[in-house]
Amino acid sequence: MATIRARANRWQARVRHGGFAVEKTFTYKKDAERWARETESAIDRGEYAQKPKGQPARAVTIGDLLTRYLAEVADQHRSKTTAWNVQTLLRGLAAVPLADFDAQTLAKWRDDRLKEVCGASVVRELRTLSAVLVHARREWCLPVPNPCADIRQPAQGAKRERRLQPGEEARLLAELAPQYRRVVLFALGTAMRRGEMLALRWENVDLRKRVALLPLTKNGEARRVPLSTGALAVLREAGQLRSLDGRVFPIPAQSLHHAWGAACQRAGIDDLHFHDLRHEAVSRLFERGLSMMEVASISGHKSLGMLQRYTHLRAEDLAAKLG
Numbered sequence: 001m002a003t004i005r006a007r008a009n010r011w012q013a014r015v016r017h018g019g020f021a022v023e024k025t026f027t028y029k030k031d032a033e034r035w036a037r038e039t040e041s042a043i044d045r046g047e048y049a050q051k052p053k054g055q056p057a058r059a060v061t062i063g064d065l066l067t068r069y070l071a072e073v074a075d076q077h078r079s080k081t082t083a084w085n086v087q088t089l090l091r092g093l094a095a096v097p098l099a100d101f102d103a104q105t106l107a108k109w110r111d112d113r114l115k116e117v118c119g120a121s122v123v124r125e126l127r128t129l130s131a132v133l134v135h136a137r138r139e140w141c142l143p144v145p146n147p148c149a150d151i152r153q154p155a156q157g158a159k160r161e162r163r164l165q166p167g168e169e170a171r172l173l174a175e176l177a178p179q180y181r182r183v184v185l186f187a188l189g190t191a192m193r194r195g196e197m198l199a200l201r202w203e204n205v206d207l208r209k210r211v212a213l214l215p216l217t218k219n220g221e222a223r224r225v226p227l228s229t230g231a232l233a234v235l236r237e238a239g240q241l242r243s244l245d246g247r248v249f250p251i252p253a254q255s256l257h258h259a260w261g262a263a264c265q266r267a268g269i270d271d272l273h274f275h276d277l278r279h280e281a282v283s284r285l286f287e288r289g290l291s292m293m294e295v296a297s298i299s300g301h302k303s304l305g306m307l308q309r310y311t312h313l314r315a316e317d318l319a320a321k322l323g
Helices: 029-044 062-072 081-093 103-114 119-139 168-175 178-190 194-199 229-239 253-267 276-287 292-299 304-309 315-322
Strands: 002-007 010-017 020-026 211-214 223-226
Touching: 002 029, 010 029, 020 029, 062 081, 062 119, 081 103, 081 119, 103 119, 168 178, 168 253, 178 194, 178 229, 178 253, 178 276, 194 253, 276 292, 292 304
Parallel strands: none
Antiparallel strands: 002 010, 010 020, 211 223
């Protein structure tokens, strides 16, 4: 909404509309009123972006929305994946004017992106983009198009079934420094996610009761994880070198990522992701005879369908049980 008021023999026009708050001073009232009307119309068309004084207005771009979302919203997400996806989208779509953003433009970006990464990655990035556009419309009151639903979603391929093969665990551990080796062993012993382990604090570990408390998990709920003998051994070793910040594994996620990739390469292990350790750990729990509910209480999965995505029992092991 625009307001016009007299101020020191001049006329000040102020526009608060569509998430913008801008003002400008004029000699004549009619010029102030015209500027206010034109500014509101430009905002409604998605063709206005607030600029510092002395610089002309320009068309709002997808990059403007993504940058604002990164600064105001992305940090509220527990997972860093959202911020990474926004950074990726910025590299490919930042310069696209909002007024020109349509399904054809997005489809071209999708096809170019599929030349670099798999379909599942592109789907996740499209979901992040859709969330940004919806947020801009609902929270910033911007007339934002959302062509994500108007284009074909890439095929995500078969569900991942990668498990550790004979000898791979030993080779991998031999190539890792002690601080990273402890994280890998703890992952195999608890089925925790990487972020859950790196955020685990000593104050939430009870060695006597053999339980680790995760106050906030991916699904927004707390979880108590029982600690196996192997997990306890890792904690006792880590406890000899307690960090000042109180974390059990005081390792930056990026450092673990680089160490993992380098160790896999030196060990001659192909196509093994860190998250595959969660697949492996959950599958081992089933192979030890735990029930579906028991495994779910450890891993934190909320449905059978979600749990099955991470569970791949070896057919030869099941055959042995059949007799």
